[in-house]
Amino acid sequence: MKNSPLALQIWMIFVIITIGISTLFMLLVPWALRDFFTQQTYITIREAQSIYLSNGKALPDIHDITEWDQTNQQYQTVKHIVFLADGEVIAGSTSLLVFNNFDFIMQESRQQQIAAQQYSREINGEKMYYIIRKGELASVPVYLFSYTWESYQNDLVENLFSQLLWLIAIILLLSWMPSFLMARYITKPIIKMENHVRSIANRDWYESIDVDRDDEIGKLGQSIERMRQRLVEQEDMQRTFLQHISHELKTPVMVIRSYAQAIADGIFPKGGLEGSIEVIDKEASRMEKRVKDLLYLTKLDYLFSKRSSDDLINMGELIENIVELLRWQRLDLSWELELADIIFKGGLEQWQVAIENILDNQIRYANSLISITVSEHYVNKQPYMFIRIFNDGPSLEAGLIDKLFEEYQQGYKGEFGLGLAIVREIAVYHGGKIWAGNEEDGVAFYLDIPIRE
Template sequence: MKNYPLAVQIWLVFAGITLGVAILLALLFPWTLRSFFTREVFATIETAQDTLLDYIRPPLEENRLFRRELERNNIRTVNHVFFRENGRPIVGRMLPRSFVEMVGEDIRTQLPDVQRYIRSVDDDTIFYVIRREQASGRTVYLVSYVWETYLNDLVRTLVRRLFLILGIVLVASLLPCIWLARYLTRPLVQMEKRVKRIADRDWHEPFVTDRSDEIGRLARSIERMRERLVRQDEAQQAFLQDVSHELKTPVMVIRSYAQSILDGIYPRGDLQGSVQVIDSEAERLEKRIRGLLYMTKLDYLETRRPEHRPFRLDELACDVWERLRWRRTDVRWEESLEPVTVTGDREQWGVLLENLLDNQTRYARERIFLSLRQEAGKAVLRIGNDGPPIPEEEALFKQFVKGEKGEFGLGLAIVQRIARLHRAHLRAANTDDGVCFTVEIPLHPE
């Protein structure tokens, strides 16, 4: 059914529900309404008796008007017969002998003035009421009866009319279903066109809707997707421009030095010095490419479920501290590490510590410090130096934003990505005696 148009699907669902209800009613109506119709049949019989008795009065055998009225009432659904006290009929239509004997027995045993009966006569069911009356100083009995065929006719008539109504509703529902389908699909068609445009990278026009239902939520999700794609596209374009700019310089230096050497010219005075420049630029190029690849890896990991394990952050920090402290033997290195176990990627935290400490070695004058504490359910890592103040924090962690002594503008951007992957909070601030980077790490991340 999913391959049909939405209007047909809605109509088929509505038709199926309608037919199901109709079948259920057809099965349950005769059973559930039989007692109701039985009460109604007896009420009809008693009402017919009251009407007949109010209109005519005995003497029964001599009143021609009475006989005509009795015959006229017998033509209707309810039939009437008068019986003597001995159980023999006075006036009325001919009745089966078995029924007459049955009524005679009921008359002889009946105590109240009015009583209802349900009997079987010749494999058929009959509903009748016996009413005791006084006429010309003697007791007579008015027997009014209805055969079960009347009750069955009522049920069949009701079911037929019910099916007729449901059929009319079913046919008439086609147009509302078409209108409903168009009403529901109109925004879906608009979203389909917009998604096709987004697939073709035409995503600069916002998608606005004033709906609050499921379709409205879907539209807002598409709009959030569009906004994210626009940001990613802008970031990608800026990234490609920055990469091109960053890689262009070392490539141009390497190429120009290589061409000069091929021409027999040594820009550094001799072959060894010129080749050393080429090697130095190649090493810088390699570092930049390695940093870009690591940034790409972190971008990939942001879209995947991380596989984090607990490890001792203080031991990792001590290891990185010991390896990097020999880069600047002219400054004072201070460390204070408490035993702290965190959950995360040990390799990534090693890169974070290396990049932060490497940044301190380039700007420190006389002092570099590292501390690790456990505070309020968090591990707080602080790394700083006594160098010059930093610029605004927002630009500090952007890609390719280099400080005065920066190399590639990737180190702190990688630090921020790693902190974000571990739901840690990273900030940098100027202090009275320098700069401090603070990383707050949740000990029990969700």
């Protein structure tokens, strides 16, 4: 069944449930009807006794002749026998079956303690219901024995049960078709989403999913649509990345190849062997930096998904150590450091890469000065670490400031890199943010990170 279409499965479940309920109903109804009609039989016998004892004066007030005829026939099914304590029958006539069991009836009447009591007895495979009423006639004890057979009750039960059976069958047949249509209605959007997901699996994800409903199926459709949009964005980002990275790698490869070919031919483009090799080394370093950034950006996705262990980091000490390592790249730069010893929890390797990437950017564009400040402040009693990194280089273009930290964006002066995108990923992962802005004498980068102790 699980391999059948979902609409058919839902319909089959509905059919099984309705058949089960109907079967249970058909098993319980005869029992309930028999119990009900048994009580009604005894009520009929009592009323028939009252009419018999009153010579017909106790008949109920019935105005409908049809109802009167039905009631009269019902009372006529009750037979009456009046007998004395010694068993002599003084009114009514006994059938052969009653006569053969009259000794038991006599015994029950003698043992009876109340004025009227109801009994039942199985006689030749058929049940007889009867009431024995005690009384006196001319100061002589007498007994009124009134009885009827189960056959009348059985006829009523069978007649009513057959009518109910037909009614249930008609209701089931009439409900199965709407239930199948309802199952088709429920599964239709699921089938639609299945086709969309199959298309997405085949990388055909440009058609949007429109599921106009707010239930669980609608929420599933909205989730699939968000996934589709994210895949489209991811593909666009990858395409942009491949375009830019191929351009960035093509230039140093072409330079290295042309210089190597020239040296092999005995030509030195930079005037000598040493100068030409220096150009090749510079381009190789540039290409190595691009590849390293790309690999680390991919590594970050893995580290963030695995939630790497936190280290206790002294940000002031970390920045000071990195400055000592990088200051040799440009000995003409002045460094101003105002570093508070702020200790927080985070990924040590990640923050080391982030600070290195920012400082590498500052060293590239600074004219003569780089200033770094680390301080602490509070927002709603939550401690934050604020880092300002300033260089006195040229101002940023207005359109570049908002896009500076996006992945695969062309950077300042047309250079392409992933360094600042890596910094943003690390800052966001630690709950912080990074932005840049032009100041009076240069450009500053700002980091605001919540302190986890």
